[in-house]
Amino acid sequence: MFKKRLIYVLLYRNGKFCLSRNFRLQTIGDKQWLFNNYNFGYVSKYIDELVILNVEGESVDWSRYFENVQFVLDNVFVPVALGGGIRDLETARRCFEVGADKIVLNTSVHTNPGLIEEVARVFGAQAVVASVDYRREDNRVYIENGKRAVEDQPLEAYLTALQGLPIGEVLLTSIEKDGTGFGFDTETIQRVLPHVQVPLIVAGGAGKKDHFLEVAHLDGVDAFCTANLLNFIGEALPDTRRHLVENAIPLAHFDL
Amino acid sequence: MSKKIFWCSNCLNMSTRPRITFDERGWCTACQWMELKRTTVNWGQRQQELQELVGKFRNKENGFDCIVPVSGGKDGSYVAYMLKHKYNMNPLAVTIRPALELDLGSRNLKNFIESGYDHIHVSPNAKVMQILNKYGFIEKGFPYYGWLTAILTSVIQVAKNFNIPLIVYGEDGEVEYGGSTETRNKSLFTVEYMKRVYLEGGYDKVLNIAKEKYGLSDNDLSFWKFPNLAEESEMYFTHWSYFEAWDSYRNYVVAKDHCGLEEREDTNSGTFTNFAQNDQALYTLHAYLMYLKFGFGRATQDAGIEIRRGAMDRDQAINLVKLYDNQYPEIFEQTYLDYYEMSKEEFQAVLDKWANRDLFEKIDGRWMPKFTVAEDFIIQSQATV
C-alpha cells in the first residue's frame, strides 16, 4: 500500500540553522546545536524525508553549505532533497554528489525553466521538486525567498503551467502561515489540489502534531512537512509520527 | 516541613509565581482565563463597552483623546493601531525612555512613529533613573524599578498636561499570564491598584529612601510622582485586553505588517523568540532575576503563550524551557556593570542574594536548578525558630 510522507525541513543560512516566520529568519544554532537537539542519526528513523534548504538568497556560499550538509547527513539514511538558490546544472550536480536524491528549485522554475529541462535530462524528472511559495492575500506565487511576486498569473495558473515542465513533485508553502504555528492553510490547499498532477508536498504553519491531521487525510496531499526548528526538538518528531499512525494516516513502518 | 513545587498541567507556569492559583485539573489562572476567553467571555458586550468608553472621549475638534503607552514593540503598536484605524480615535503615543536602549528598539520606535502616529518621548532624568534602578536591583531584585515606576507616573503626568482623560495600556499581565484574577472582569483600574500590585506596595517607601538615603530631592523625582487626581473619574486607566481577547502573536503580526516592527536576527537571551522585548537591555536582567527568584524565566513565559495560543504542545514546550530558560545574561554583563558602576563581584553578590536556594544551587559559579522542569519538586525546609 502506498504511504504518505512526513518530511522535515532544515533552513540553512551562513553556517547556521534558522527558524522562519512568514519568511523572516531567526538564527537558532549551528550544526552542533542541531546535533545536540535533533541528532538526525536517531530522529531520521521517524521521518520519511529530510530537506535541507539554503536560504542565503542571492549569493550562496556553496562549499560551506555542502560541508554542513555532509555533517548533518553523517550516519543518516533517509531520502534527501537539497536546494535553495540553485541556478545552474553544475550546482545541481554537486547536490547529487553530496547525497541528494532530489533537488529543490524555486526561483529558477520561473526565471529559467531551461534548467529544469537540463536537470531532468541528466538526473530524471523525478529528481526535481518545484517549490512554490504563495500568499493567499493576493493569490500569487512569490519567488526570491518570498520577496518578488509573479504578478501576471494567479496561483492556480502557475501550478497548471508547471505540469508542462519535467518535474517530479510540487512543494507548496504558505508564506502567511509559515512559522506561525497556526496550522496549515487548508482552504488554499484544497482549492488548488485539482491543479497539481504530480505528488504534492504541503508546508507552512505546522507547530504541533495535531496540525498535520488537518492535511494528512486529504486525497491529493501526498506529503506534509514542517521547517519549525524549535517546536520539534527531542522526541517531538517521533511523537508526531506515532500520533499520525494512531490516527490512521498511512505512513511507512520500519523494522526496529 | 516540606513544600511541593509544581507546574501547571496545561502550560508550564510554576506554583512559585506570585498570586497564581490552580483549579482541580491543575490548570493555572492564565490557562483558565484562556478557556474563558474562548467560551464564556462575552466579547460582543465588551466591544460595546469599549465603543462606549472611547465614544465618551472621542474628540471631534482636533486634540488627542487617548494616550497609548508604547515602547515601539508589538503590543503598544497594536493598541495604537487599533484605536487610530479601527476606532477612529486620535491617540497620543507616549514612550518613557528606559535606560540602556537597544538599537533595534530605537529603530522599531522610529518605524512605529513614521508609520503615522503622534508621539511624545519622555526622558526622565537618567541619573535619577540610574539611582532608582540600582536601588531596585540591589534591594528588590528589580533591576529597572525606576523605569517601572516612571512608566506609570510620567505617563499619567503627560495625560494630565495634555488634558487627556483616557489611558489605554496593553494587556493586564496579572490576568493574562497567571497572576491575580482580581481585575478579570474590571474594565478600569486605579492608581491604588498600580501601587499595590505593579509596584508591590513599595512606592512610598522607595521614594522616601530615595530622598533620605540617596539625597534625591522632590525636584529630582518630578517624573516619579503620581499627579494628584481630583477624583476617581478624572482619569480612566484601562487595559485593551479587557475589551478584546489578547493575542500577543496577533499583535506581532499587525505591528510587523503596519508599524514597521523588526525582529532580532538571532534569538533573545533566555528564550526562544526574537520579536519581543527588544527595547532595553535591562529586561534581560529582569527576566533572569525572575528566574533566580522563582524558577521560571522568559522561555517559560513565552512557552505559555505558545501553548495557550495552540501553536505548541506542552511536551514540546518542555524541551524549549529546558534549553533556554537558564541563560546567564552574558551578552549584557559588561553593560550592566558599567551602568550600575559595580564590579563583577558586587554584581554577582546581588544575584546571589536573590537566588532562591530552595530551587537553585551554585555549580562552577553559575546558579543551576535543583529541579527538573515539569517534574514535581519537593523542598525540604529546615525548621526555623
Added chain:
Amino acid sequence: MKVSIIDYGAGNIYSLRAALRKIAPEVDTAYTSNLEELAASDKLILPGVGNFSLAMQRIEALGLRDFLRHQVLERGQAIMGICLGMQLLFEEGTEGGIHPGLGLLPGRVEAFPTGGTLKVPHVGFNGIRVEGDSQLYEGVEHRDFYFIHAYRVRTVGAEVAAIGWCDYGERFVASVEHQNIVGTQFHPEKSQTNGLKLLQNFLDRIPASVPQASAYV
C-alpha cells in the same frame, strides 16, 4: 569479501556506499569501471538514476554491456541492480527512446500511464508483496521501501525465482531474484532499517552461480 559498485557515471552513490559501510564495514567496497577489478569482485552492484537510454549508451561506451553479460550469465557473478540499475538488467527500455538493456532478465521497462488520476512519478514509501522463494526479504518484517521513478517493469518471465510486487495504480515488479541476479526498483539505501537488512541479505544470501534457463544469452 569485495563488492564493487559499477561506475558508469550514474550519479549519486554516496548513500549506497554509506549504507554498505554501515552494515558491513569489513567489506571492501569499490566504485569502479575497471573491468579487471569488477571481474575480481565477489559481488557487483549496478546503481542508477536518470535516463535508461543515456545510461545504456554510457554502459556500452565503457564496454560494460558484453562484459557484464559474460560475467553474470557465464561466470555466474552475483549482481544487484538498484532503481534504474534494476531496469537496465532487463531486455529493453522505452525511456529516451526504445533501447536494449543488458538482457539478463526477461521483461521490458515502460512508463507509468500519465494523464489519468495516478500521480507520476511514483515517489515515496510503498509496500511489497513477495512471491516465490526469496532471499532478499529474509528477516525483513516491514516491507515498506522508498521509490522514486516514472518507469517500471510490469511483468517478468515465469522462470524468475522470486518477485516482489508493488501496487501503484496496478501492480508492477518492485524486485526480482533469480539465482545470482537480483534487482530492486526501490532504493534499499533509502529505506531505513528495512533496506539495510535487505542489502545485508544481498551480501549474505545471494550466491555466485551460473543462472539456468538463460534463453537470452
